Amino acid sequence: NAGVMQNPRHLVRRRGQEARLRCSPMKGHSHVYWYRQLPEEGLKFMVYLQKENIIDESGMPKERFSAEFPKEGPSILRIQQVVRGDSAAYFCATKTGGTYEQYFGPGTRLTVT
Amino acid sequence: QKEVEQDPGPLSVPEGAIVSLNCTYSNSAFQYFMWYRQYSRKGPELLMYTYSSGNKEDGRFTAQVDKSSKYISLFIRDSQPSDSATYLCATPDPNSGYALNFGKGTSLLVTP
Numbered sequence: 001n002a003g004v005m006q007n008p009r010h011l012v013r014r015r016g017q018e019a020r021l022r023c024s025p026m027k028g029h030s031h032v033y034w035y036r037q038l039p040e041e042g043l044k045f046m047v048y049l050q051k052e053n054i055i056d057e058s059g060m061p062k063e064r065f066s067a068e069f070p071k072e073g074p075s076i077l078r079i080q081q082v083v084r085g086d087s088a089a090y091f092c093a094t095k096t097g098g099t100y101e102q103y104f105g106p107g108t109r110l111t112v113t
Numbered sequence: 114q115k116e117v118e119q120d121p122g123p124l125s126v127p128e129g130a131i132v133s134l135n136c137t138y139s140n141s142a143f144q145y146f147m148w149y150r151q152y153s154r155k156g157p158e159l160l161m162y163t164y165s166s167g168n169k170e171d172g173r174f175t176a177q178v179d180k181s182s183k184y185i186s187l188f189i190r191d192s193q194p195s196d197s198a199t200y201l202c203a204t205p206d207p208n209s210g211y212a213l214n215f216g217k218g219t220s221l222l223v224t225p
Contacts, residue, residue, distance in 0.1 A: 045212035
């Protein structure tokens with residue numbers, strides 16, 4: 001039973017480049033949440049998606065960040081024109097529709113140089 | 114005021130000790146509570162979840178919720194060096210699609 005998968009595990013980008021982070025949900029899970037973890041700040045919610053729909057993006061910065069969960073394929077968090085402050089660990093978590101428990105992937109560690 | 118408050122520690126205990134980890138929350142609409150364990154440079158792992166006030170036990174772990182004081186606890190009995198990790202309390206926020214509000218996490222070190 002495969003768990004939540006994220007890739008890449010580590011990503012290095014220069015300032016101004018684009019970062020694409022992918023999340024494949026656990027089998028049977030159709031709800032995806034993205035979180036960002038900064039040192040000293042804990043895990044912060046960014047966006048919640050179901051297939052082909054953004055349900056809540058209240059935690060996402062208004063500029064440069066976008067997310068999608070297409071009908072086929074993984075969910076993608078896209079960060080355009082990255083800046084050093086975007087360096088963090090990004091986690092996705094998935095769940096089924098009838099529960100509250102979320103299961104996390106191993107994360108993508110983004111470093112902006 | 115943060116939705117979920119948690120003492121970051123670090124907390125250092127000898128092997129075999131009973132560990133008590135605590136959180137408080139501010140929103141009485143929160144009904145569901147979870148504890149995650151996160152090892153260094155890994156994703157959070159769901160340890161326990163509970164819906165109501167009272168205790169829930171799973172092996173060496175006991176989760177306790179007191180809704181009257183908005184206080185949640187995780188107890189670890191017979192702690193082991195492998196329990197050394199950061200422990201995060203979390204509660205789903207009904208106002209944001211049940212996204213999790215996390216405490217900052219308590220760093221625990223169990224020494225042999």
